[in-house]
Amino acid sequence: MSSVRENPPRAGRTAWLGLAVLTLPIFMMANDMSVLFLALPAIGADLQPQATQSLWILHVGELLGAGLVLTMGRLGDRVGRRRLLLIGLVAYAVSSALAAFSPDPATLIVARALIGASVATISPSTLSLLRSMFPDPKQFATAVALNLSAFSVGMALGPPLGGLLLEFFWWGSLFLINVPVALLALVTLPFLLPEYRDPNPGRMDVPSVLSSTVALVLLVYGLQELAAQGARPSLLAAVVVGSALLWWFVRRQRRLADPLMDLSMFARPIFVLAVTMGFLMLLAAAGTDLFLVQYLQSVLGISPGLVGALLIVPAVAGFVGTMLTPVLVRFLTTGVVVGGGMLVAVAGLATILWGAGQGSAWLLILGSTVTSIGGAPAMTLGSQLALSSVPMERTGSASAVTDVAAGLGQTLGLALMGSLGLLVYRTGMADAFAGDVPEAARGSIGGALAIADDLGGSAGSALRDAAVSAFGQGLQVTAGAGGALLTVAAVVMLVKLRGHRADE
Structure with missing residues (x-):
């Protein structure tokens, strides 16, 4: 055997x-x-x-x-x-x-x-x-x-x-x-x-199918729109109802002989860590990515086509990091590869923070590139370890759980980190003006710059400078918060996965 x-x-x-x-x-x-x-x-x-x-x-x-x-x-x-x-x-x-x-x-x-x-x-x-x-x-x-x-x-x-x-x-x-x-x-x-x-597949439980589907749709929709529109009662209700349905779904799985999602998978520490590493990586980086694209276009005035071309560089770096991961795990423990990669991503987020302060597109692209290559091992090994840590007959469910975790990490990153950056932007705009700031200017950098162009003169210049400064601070805070989260995650992975070999 x-x-x-x-x-x-x-x-x-x-x-x-x-x-x-x-x-x-x-x-x-x-x-x-x-x-x-x-x-x-x-x-x-x-x-x-x-x-x-x-x-x-x-x-x-x-x-x-x-x-x-x-x-x-x-x-x-x-x-x-x-x-x-x-x-x-x-x-x-x-x-x-x-x-x-x-x-x-x-x-x-x-x-x-x-x-x-x-x-x-x-x-x-x-x-x-x-x-x-x-x-x-x-x-x-x-x-x-x-x-x-x-x-x-x-x-x-x-x-x-x-x-x-x-x-x-x-x-x-x-x-x-x-x-x-x-x-x-x-x-x-x-x-x-x-x-x-x-x-031995058992039977499909229809209430579990319906509750999980509706719960995830409401959660993803509510969190996405909260990040885009703010705290509206209907969106908060969607998140609350989705969370309640998800809680009911989990309780039902514990009682079923043939659950839709086998909760025993979560009794395996490696499975939990595998699902968590990808979730945390996306949670930390999603908000920064959102602000970065807007900063390059609206603040630095780079055309959308050129921004798309520049962002190919981080994508290529992510590809390189993904393909290097199977090589690295042959020589290093899983904790070193994942935790070390997260620390590299922290360095990338710190570079983005620095680049936003300097107004440098090249520093921002460099930071995004370093973040991509550092985050690749967490995404790659997250999927690999989640699938290899469960019995063969549960790998379909395990793969689905990693997809859900990644989707929620991305959505929560946009909602939480994006909202944090937007709060900093709104606060900066309010501090810059003693009077009322137009809602369109407080709501987005694009709206502020459009109003500034319409105003012209010294008033337009003052609004533009305030918006650029506030949005840069929003990007810096978002990158800093993501970096702090990843630092903690890296330490956890280094400790919990010390001695673990992913290639065995």
Whole structure:
């Protein structure tokens, strides 16, 4: 028995070819997530959606995907991960084609919802299949890194590729390009991927499915909109109701013989640490990323196209850090790789703080680059350790939990860190003026600069200087708070994971 554990079979050419094909839909899903905002002006001119419809077009897929991922992760364990992946690819191809040729906003909203549901199906199935495809720990680490790298590259290349398509084709081409990729995967993957399902799946609990879906949708929606709109009663109610439903869901899982989410996974310290490391990394960095993009455009006056090109550099650094992680864990303990990487990310956030004080685009991009490369091990090993620390029949659920944690980390980072930065900005604007500041100027740097341009003269210059200073302080505080959080997280990882080897 021990010899099997010490010398697991190594994956052959078929498994690596299957992984190569698997990265294509992952790349396109990430690409799809990062380009939609580019198409909104063209969609608005063609379909003429109302303001509320535009928001649903932008967010409905993300919301439904977040709500369904737990259910889809468990469903893959029950019906077979390869089968569920192929069903998701069919749905992805059909919904992408429907989106491309949508004649009205309502059809596009439905198509975007179906895309979100299909992404929730594909993502946990893909990661959980890697566990059975690559039983060797070193190969598994490399496979996870390649999978996550495909997502990172898709996010980075999405805006340039989307801009190129919009330059020569209509907005529907952004969706239509996904169809041949999905069809290629559908034709080839049945011959390249193994099938795996839980031999004792039990039954699906419908109340758990409904409560988890509604809870996650309400939480993600409420937190996202709180960061964008402030503390409105309806949004606070969404967060409260979502939290209450999630609490009820967890209590129900404890009583069920066949739970939708097996809470025994959280009794494993390595699983908890694995889920936490990615969550904390995104929580610390998301708010800074939001302020950084606005600072580069609004304060430093860099064009959106050039900002997108500059941000490819941190994306490439993240790719390098992801691919280096499997190499580093062969020589260093998990605690050193993750904790050390987090400390590197802290140095990057400190550089962003410094760059905001100096008004230097190059320091800001350097800081973002260092943060990306330092945070990559936490994201990579988080997925790898979460999947490898649970029984094979629970890897679908484990993958879904990591997706939920990452989504909540990103959303909470935008809501909490973003709100902190906005509070600093609003306070700075109030301190700079004895009289009332227009709401549009207090609400965003873009609104303040637009009003300053309209005012002109000394009044406009004073408003502009105050807005630039206050927004820079907001970025500095956000980066500083993120750095403080990551410093604590790094110490925890160094202590809790000392001596742990991820490649064993």
